[in-house]
Amino acid sequence: MKRGAFILGVAMLVIGGYSFWWSMQSLFNMSFMDDWISWIFSLVVGTIFVSLGPGVMVWAYASSYQASYRQIAKQKQWQLVQLPLNCSECSKDISIQSLEWIGDQEARCPYCSNVLEVRINSGYR
Numbered sequence: 001m002k003r004g005a006f007i008l009g010v011a012m013l014v015i016g017g018y019s020f021w022w023s024m025q026s027l028f029n030m031s032f033m034d035d036w037i038s039w040i041f042s043l044v045v046g047t048i049f050v051s052l053g054p055g056v057m058v059w060a061y062a063s064s065y066q067a068s069y070r071q072i073a074k075q076k077q078w079q080l081v082q083l084p085l086n087c088s089e090c091s092k093d094i095s096i097q098s099l100e101w102i103g104d105q106e107a108r109c110p111y112c113s114n115v116l117e118v119r120i121n122s123g124y125r
């Protein structure tokens with residue numbers, strides 16, 4: 001999510017809504033005659049911001065979604081890591097999060113510090 005763009009869209013909607021509301025108010029109580037330049041300005045700004053604000057918000061959402069998708073699609077080469085299911089010493093379950101790495105292809109059992117053999121293969125998805 002592009003936060004800045006999303007906040008910009010929200011701000012445009014709020015400012016546009018306020019300008020539009022203000023110009024409608026002055027239209028009803030005829031005060032726009034005194035200051036018709038700012039009346040036209042607020043009407044134009046209100047109309048533009050209110051119509052573009054939601055678009056900016058959707059764009060911010062959609063473009064960030066696209067960017068993250070593109071990043072995932074770009075990754076073509078992967079490493080395949082093979083771990084033993086259980087520790088050969090204490091036979092407790094081994095998971096990649098709990099491993100204590102001591103070398104490129106060597107890791108320690110988190111329970112008994114037994115050195116486990118780990119296989120890493122590069123490959124394509």
Ligand SMILES: [Zn+2]
Nearest residue numbers: 087090109112
């Ligand atoms: Zn162990």
